[in-house]
Amino acid sequence: MKTLKILDKNLLYHLQRSLTRSASHPNQAGKMTIEQTIQYRAASVSDLTGKVALVTGGTRGIGRAISIALGAAGAVVVVCGRDQVCAELVIEDIVSNEGKAFFVQADLSEEDAVDTLIERVVGKFGSLDILVNNAGIDADAPALTYDLTDWRRVLRFNLEVPFRLSQAAAEHYAPRGGGVIVNVASVLGFVGVQEACSYVAAKHGLVGLTKELAIEWSKKGIRVNAVAPGLIQTDMTSELWRNEGAKAYVSQRIPVGRIGQPSDIGGAVVFLASDAAAFIHGETIVIDGGFLGT
Template sequence: MPTTNLFDLTGKRALITGSSRGLGLAMATALANAGAAVVLNARDGVALGAAAHDLAATGATVNAVAFDVTNRDSINEAVNHIEDEIGPIDILVNNAGMQFRSSLEAFPPEKFDQVIATNLTSVFNVSQPVARHMISRGTGKIVNICSLLSELSRPSVAPYAATKAAVANITRGMAVDWAKHGLNVNGIAPGYFATELNDALLKDDKFNAWIESRTPMGRWGQPEELGGAIVFLASEASRFVNGHILYVDGAFTATV
């Protein structure tokens, strides 16, 4: 097979959680551009519908399925609907997540629980029912979105960093358990990207200057720059890559 064909996702279907905007939508767009049919997901049906409409206008094959990644009943219903009515899920991207910033001594316990549920428990919630279908077919690709904070931390984001460290390790655990069934499970750890989630940081001149000086490439990442990584891990090009965390961070974690 020619090398370029290894990245062709024609005939594959990808479910991307948290994909009505930001990095999720950027990755969905990259997968669609590589030939995959995509299923967008978010809780907000209005935003989800708008994203699906815009992506479909580019010629992509798009479905939109709204469900809450913290609600197991909702997830199971959605996964069954996709498998039965839309088609098999060949690729799962666990991207849904949230951030809440506060010093740890003042961090509201209910927000801690929400961050854990949204960023970590959701990865198990969605992966388990999807993986059961993949296992029955003997093939499947799962990509969990980690973070450079899977390895590091900074003030005000300790719970977020904890969830992302756990996502990195559950990714390895999924690979260990499911590789024998033909599944590839890997993670992408983005650095600081210019998205709506980071809007407050982008508008903070001091923080913005710190990112530009701290990142060897001297700038924030752009959402479309995750495209190559997600297509690689979703495609046959990564067939013997399993349990790996791919950092896409402009060399942030490579320097001190």
């Protein structure tokens, strides 16, 4: 038998702690369900009829596309954001395709908005089945001179807020047998780029948080997964795709040969929210046109 070498003492501590917890709760640790017959029935990939889905940052860009995709799959979509005018355009798109959508205004840079959002949605719509943590911000600058205020602001918005909303959603999900959380990470949760220290740190953290929450909450029926978009054509990335250098970048680094569209992300989120993904926990689906494969 090969000796397992663990160099990180912190990792060893957490592994030992996990084993100790399992040993002290044998019934909980060993609890599992084995079906008497092997299941071959196909689960629906796109039927979210009647599910209530909350999308933060749902008024623009990737969030808008996710909201529209969830609505097309039958979910009742709660579009969360600051801009009511933009939200009404998203809702119009969803309703025009015979979907249902509503706007909940919230500025997630404010503490009270984060603390009360899940409670507001459940109180207004009676339930919550799907949480999509999409809202995010950026502040680019060289790491050597990076402003600590910007660092804290980006980490809070892109990592702390998804964690807190996931906590609140899980408190609602657990007593009723489960629910879905989908985090919107980034390919920058796997690699780094110049002058994006806070964003890269936050997205790496979000990929790790997705795994951790899945481990802790899977037995409660709560599925936590993520998507990691590559270069997507949105307002937030306009400086990247509007210049001539973007064409060279796309041809050299993105094998599919094009910039991604917000609509490329929506289908993956619908899949992760559906019963077809029932055995997927803690995964991050990369949607980047092959970028990470180069």
